[in-house]
Amino acid sequence: MSLFNSEQQWANFWLGRVGWQPSWAASRIAESCDATSLVADIGGAHGRDSFYLGAKGFRVVLLEPNAYSLKMALQRVKGLRIRIDIVRSALPNLPVRDKCFNAVTFYWGLHSYPDEAKLGALVEIERVMANGGVLLSASFRSWSGHSVPLSIHLVPKKEGFIAWHEQAGFRTLKVTDMADETHTFEKSWCGEFKKP
Numbered sequence: 080m081s082l083f084n085s086e087q088q089w090a091n092f093w094l095g096r097v098g099w100q101p102s103w104a105a106s107r108i109a110e111s112c113d114a115t116s117l118v119a120d121i122g123g124a125h126g127r128d129s130f131y132l133g134a135k136g137f138r139v140v141l142l143e144p145n146a147y148s149l150k151m152a153l154q155r156v157k158g159l160r161i162r163i164d165i166v167r168s169a170l171p172n173l174p175v176r177d178k179c180f181n182a183v184t185f186y187w188g189l190h191s192y193p194d195e196a197k198l199g200a201l202v203e204i205e206r207v208m209a210n211g212g213v214l215l216s217a218s219f220r221s222w223s224g225h226s227v228p229l230s231i232h233l234v235p236k237k238e239g240f241i242a243w244h245e246q247a248g249f250r251t252l253k254v255t256d257m258a259d260e261t262h263t264f265e266k267s268w269c270g271e272f273k274k275p
């Protein structure tokens with residue numbers, strides 16, 4: 080059960096919550112990746128990370144199942160002089176070839192999947208990444224003092240967060256613990272991983 084009755088309600092909620100400011104993952108890609116990189120914004124909602132990276136000259140593909148979030152992205156892209164490819168799709172079956180992305184933002188992605196689906200989602204991300212590509216992955220780890228919606232499947236332990244990614248074939252570069260700037264009770268793992 081989710082707090083929202085429809086995809087449209089959720090898409091509007093999320094736009095209000097995060098706006099068009101980039102996530103930590105997009106900022107890290109902009110700092111650390113070559114501008115010729117092909118980037119996937121997986122589960123990117125209305126595409127705040129895609130727009131930020133597109134404006135910086137990266138080639139970006141937004142992959143997201145929510146049709147209303149994608150409608151917002153399509154409306155925004157029309158008014159801007161940047162190109163973003165937008166594909167309605169869901170993990171664990173992305174309609175893209177093997178090894179094509181040099182970088183992936185999967186921000187606040189992993190907690191969207193029940194534990195039994197987490198590994199399948201990450202294995203699919205690993206499939207679409209080029210060797211040497213970097214994955215920026217963040218997941219909620221706790222909501223101190225707040226009840227957690229049933230649609231969120233926390234990853235409480237750092238070792239567990241690392242293990243999901245390493246089981247999918249990634250090498251861990253760095254994992255940090257971050258609190259959200261506005262909702263400080265929301266604590267996340269922010270991980271940088273590499274496909275060997």
Ligand SMILES: C[S@@+](CC[C@H](N)C(=O)[O-])C[C@H]1O[C@@H](n2cnc3c(N)ncnc32)[C@H](O)[C@@H]1O
Pocket residue numbers: 097102121122123124125127142143144145148168169170171185186187188191
């Ligand atoms: C918490 S939001 C994060 C959105 C975005 N990464 C950001 O930081 O603004 C999680 C997103 O994952 C998407 N999602 C849910 N299930 C998915 C799936 N199976 N495959 C890809 N994305 C999915 C949701 O529609 C939602 O847009």
